[in-house]
Amino acid sequence: MTDRVLVRAITLDFGNTLVLVDRAGLRDVVGTTASGLVRRGIVHAGTEFAPVWAEERDRQFREEVPQFRETDINQRAVRVLARLRGMDPPLAGERWDDPAAAALVGPDEVAAVVDLYSAAFVGRMAPVADATSTLRRLAGRGFALAILSNWPLAVTIDRFAEAQGWLPYLRSIVVSQRVGLIKPHPAIFRAAEEAIGAAGADILHVGDDWAADVVGASRSGWRTAYVRGRQGDTPLPTSERGDGGEGQIPVRADLEIDELSELDALVGLADT
Numbered sequence: 001m002t003d004r005v006l007v008r009a010i011t012l013d014f015g016n017t018l019v020l021v022d023r024a025g026l027r028d029v030v031g032t033t034a035s036g037l038v039r040r041g042i043v044h045a046g047t048e049f050a051p052v053w054a055e056e057r058d059r060q061f062r063e064e065v066p067q068f069r070e071t072d073i074n075q076r077a078v079r080v081l082a083r084l085r086g087m088d089p090p091l092a093g094e095r096w097d098d099p100a101a102a103a104l105v106g107p108d109e110v111a112a113v114v115d116l117y118s119a120a121f122v123g124r125m126a127p128v129a130d131a132t133s134t135l136r137r138l139a140g141r142g143f144a145l146a147i148l149s150n151w152p153l154a155v156t157i158d159r160f161a162e163a164q165g166w167l168p169y170l171r172s173i174v175v176s177q178r179v180g181l182i183k184p185h186p187a188i189f190r191a192a193e194e195a196i197g198a199a200g201a202d203i204l205h206v207g208d209d210w211a212a213d214v215v216g217a218s219r220s221g222w223r224t225a226y227v228r229g230r231q232g233d234t235p236l237p238t239s240e241r242g243d244g245g246e247g248q249i250p251v252r253a254d255l256e257i258d259e260l261s262e263l264d265a266l267v268g269l270a271d272t
Contacts, residue, residue: 004268005223005254009198010138011174013207014149014157016230017260018131023235025125030054032120033113042109043084052080055089057235063095065237068185070176071152077113081105118156122163130261132164139169142269146172146196148189148205150182150212150237171196183209184216204267206260211239218251225263226253 015021030053034046043049056079060071075098082101083089090096139145147170151157154175161167172195176182179191193199200221207213208230217224231238242250255266 004266005204005225006268006270007143007198007204007223008202008270009144009146009171009196009204010263010267011146011148011192011196011203011205012135012260013205013209013213013227014147014151014160015236016208016234017128017206017213017227018147019125019127019160020230020234021125021236022233024233026235028124029117029120032124033116036116036120037113040112042081042112048084049080052083054235056080056083059089061237065182068181070150070180070182073114073117073152074110076152077110078102078105081109081113114153118153118159121156122159125160127164128260130259132166134260134263135166135169137264138267141264143267144171144196144198145169146174146192148174148183148192148207150176150188152177154178183207183212184219186216186220189217189220189222202270204254206257206263209237209239210241211243212237214253215243215251218253223254225255225257225266227260228256228258 012018027050030050031046034043034049037043037049038046053076056076060076064071078098078101079096082104085104087101087104135145147157147161149157154177157173157175161170161173174188174192174195176188179188181187193203196203201223204223204225205213205217206225206227208227210226214224214226257263257266
């Protein structure tokens with residue numbers, strides 16, 4: 001039997017840990033966003049929006065993630081609208097002329113894209129079945145809880161957590177957009193330590209992305225729980241077991257789980 005991991009605080013990743021972010025779901029989110037933009041007269045044909053959005057999302061992932069930078073939804077909105085208004089995207093290996101793109105797009109239009117996209121995500125996506133019950137039980141046992149996520153639009157997670165009734169269970173929501181750097185960069189883990197009031201081995205981080213969650217948290221001195229089998233059908237950046245440890249001692253997760261509800265039996269509250 002696995003020994004219980006004793007900690008004072010638990011942080012949980014958002015995408016594909018607390019909520020499954022699958023391709024079909026995100027297609028619906030983008031489609032709903034496009035329909036809203038058509039109604040507002042910002043774009044003329046919703047069918048043109050989705051493929052351009054996907055291309056620019058993937059371009060941002062290629063450019064920003066290797067540098068540990070979060071993608072910028074406002075920037076993506078500008079680029080997509082500029083393309084729909086006739087601007088050619090950059091050739092492979094070149095960068096966007098963002099000032100030229102911004103000259104074709106109004107700030108209110110960018111705000112509309114961001115707001116519609118965030119609302120569509122909250123309305124369409126659902127938490128995993130045991131997310132709410134697990135948060136409730138762990139908070140009731142005295143753990144300090146927080147969401148710790150790579151996500152380009154922090155307000156979406158704020159709104160989602162509020163809509164699901166999670167806020168009473170959470171001490172903080174720490175998101176890469178606000179920090180400026182993504183997991184596995186140590187800066188986002190340091191920000192979470194400050195927000196949650198614990199540090200190092202007193203914190204267990206729970207996540208589905210090996211490099212971002214397990215390697216990142218382990219190298220910040222935290223305990224880790226790897227959620228298996230969550231990355232089979234997602235457009236989000238992913239990694240496999242063993243990724244992120246090049247040239248260093250291999251990292252192992254303290255726990256490996258298939259469902260969040262397993263945490264209740266595997267984690268104990270450390271003495272304060």
